[in-house]
Amino acid sequence: MTQILIVEDEPRIAAFVAAGLKAAGYASHIEHTGTPVAELVAGGDFDLVILDVGLPDIDGFEVLRQVRRRSPGIPVIMLTARSAVRDRVAGLEAGADDYVPKPFSFEELLARVRSRLRVSVQETSLTLRHGGIELDVRTRRVRVDDKEIDLSAREFALAEVFLRHPDQVLSREQLLSAAWGYDFDPGSNVVDVYVRYLRKKLGADAIQTVRGMGYRLA
Ligand code: CA
Numbered sequence: 001m002t003q004i005l006i007v008e009d010e011p012r013i014a015a016f017v018a019a020g021l022k023a024a025g026y027a028s029h030i031e032h033t034g035t036p037v038a039e040l041v042a043g044g045d046f047d048l049v050i051l052d053v054g055l056p057d058i059d060g061f062e063v064l065r066q067v068r069r070r071s072p073g074i075p076v077i078m079l080t081a082r083s084a085v086r087d088r089v090a091g092l093e094a095g096a097d098d099y100v101p102k103p104f105s106f107e108e109l110l111a112r113v114r115s116r117l118r119v120s121v122q123e124t125s126l127t128l129r130h131g132g133i134e135l136d137v138r139t140r141r142v143r144v145d146d147k148e149i150d151l152s153a154r155e156f157a158l159a160e161v162f163l164r165h166p167d168q169v170l171s172r173e174q175l176l177s178a179a180w181g182y183d184f185d186p187g188s189n190v191v192d193v194y195v196r197y198l199r200k201k202l203g204a205d206a207i208q209t210v211r212g213m214g215y216r217l218a
Contacts, residue, residue, distance in 0.1 A: 038066035053080035
């Protein structure tokens, strides 16, 4: 079932949207603050995010930036009470797929949701392949030489970064910001540790060390 994350601090509006989505056959989950959103979305359970700009802790644009760093493909529709063109531009620049100004009718929002879900199914049903490695970004299935293997969520995120940039040398900083997404201690060896995990699962030669620069998918 399609799962939609509603990020909206006004209970009345959140409930209105959730009830409408339910009637249209979609499951939803409501968050009233922005802080947990990027982590939740990175968990992979949601197909689309409806994101309010005015939130009590961090503003919707910042939430959007955090989501985009970790989940570049998820469709995000922004809601805002502010009618300023500036907000619309800021939202689209920060990577929003669409924008619905408040007040809105549910039909209007639903039309955008349906159209975004259609686009995203086409875009994300793709499988990433390199050598004998195959990653289905939608089902999160991984195969190596036609054998299915299990990756943790973090291993999958890191593998996905490599497969999206085959033959490219990726620095530890690039890998950290793409797969972890928040400001890790740059002295942390977490990337090296996870590259070791991936080598165990994808093959010892799957990822090359490029001395002084980083790593590359072989
Ligand atoms: Ca609000």
